[in-house]
Amino acid sequence: MQYSTYIFDSFSVSDTLRFGRAFADALPEQAAVALHGTLGAGKTLLVQGMASELDIDPQIVTSPTFVICNEYIGRKTLIHADVYRLNDSDDFLAIGGDEWFQSHAITLIEWAEKIDDCLPLNLYSVSISQCSESARQIVLKSPCEEVTDAVSSTLKAS
Ligand SMILES: Nc1ncnc2c1ncn2[C@@H]1O[C@H](COP(=O)(O)OP(=O)(O)O)[C@@H](O)[C@H]1O
Numbered sequence: 001m002q003y004s005t006y007i008f009d010s011f012s013v014s015d016t017l018r019f020g021r022a023f024a025d026a027l028p029e030q031a032a033v034a035l036h037g038t039l040g041a042g043k044t045l046l047v048q049g050m051a052s053e054l055d056i057d058p059q060i061v062t063s064p065t066f067v068i069c070n071e072y073i074g075r076k077t078l079i080h081a082d083v084y085r086l087n088d089s090d091d092f093l094a095i096g097g098d099e100w101f102q103s104h105a106i107t108l109i110e111w112a113e114k115i116d117d118c119l120p121l122n123l124y125s126v127s128i129s130q131c132s133e134s135a136r137q138i139v140l141k142s143p144c145e146e147v148t149d150a151v152s153s154t155l156k157a158s
């Protein structure tokens with residue numbers, strides 16, 4: 001599959017929230033997204049930005065590490081999962097994780113590399129790296145160019 005890439009430099013919390021809003025707006029209602037970044041990179045913050053775009057109260061968005069999966073229903077449904085505590089794909093299938101990808105939702109997965117063989121081909125990925133205390137580089141890889149184009153033009157306009 002051909003992926004298109006968009007790189008966004010975030011210099012503040014509000015930049016990352018803005019990226020989240022643009023991304024949520026651009027994504028179709030059904031999508032799978034691998035979310036990469038070390039602890040404190042801004043993954044939860046980015047999902048809070050996505051939530052606010054979808055009329056979900058961002059304050060209810062918390063880390064899914066201990067619960068494995070949170071679901072938020074808004075203009076589009078968000079499933080925010082963290083599979084760190086699972087051993088492998090067998091564990092993932094045992095909890096019915098593959099059904100997330102069939103559901104009418106944007107499924108965001110942290111530690112997606114643990115369940116590599118269960119991931120759909122048309123997978124989006126967002127990788128956040130920490131450049132300094134307040135700067136982050138956000139790399140979006142998309143299986144379709146429309147989404148990277150839409151995110152890029154929204155962020156340029158705002
Ligand atoms: N540009 C930025 N983008 C995202 N987070 C930032 C930025 N600058 C500082 N931060 C801080 O980094 C932390 C990110 O936390 P969080 O979103 O919980 O990370 P993660 O979920 O990846 O562990 C927050 O305390 C936030 O205030």
Ligand SMILES: [Mg+2]
Nearest residue numbers: 043044063064
């Ligand atoms: Mg988090």
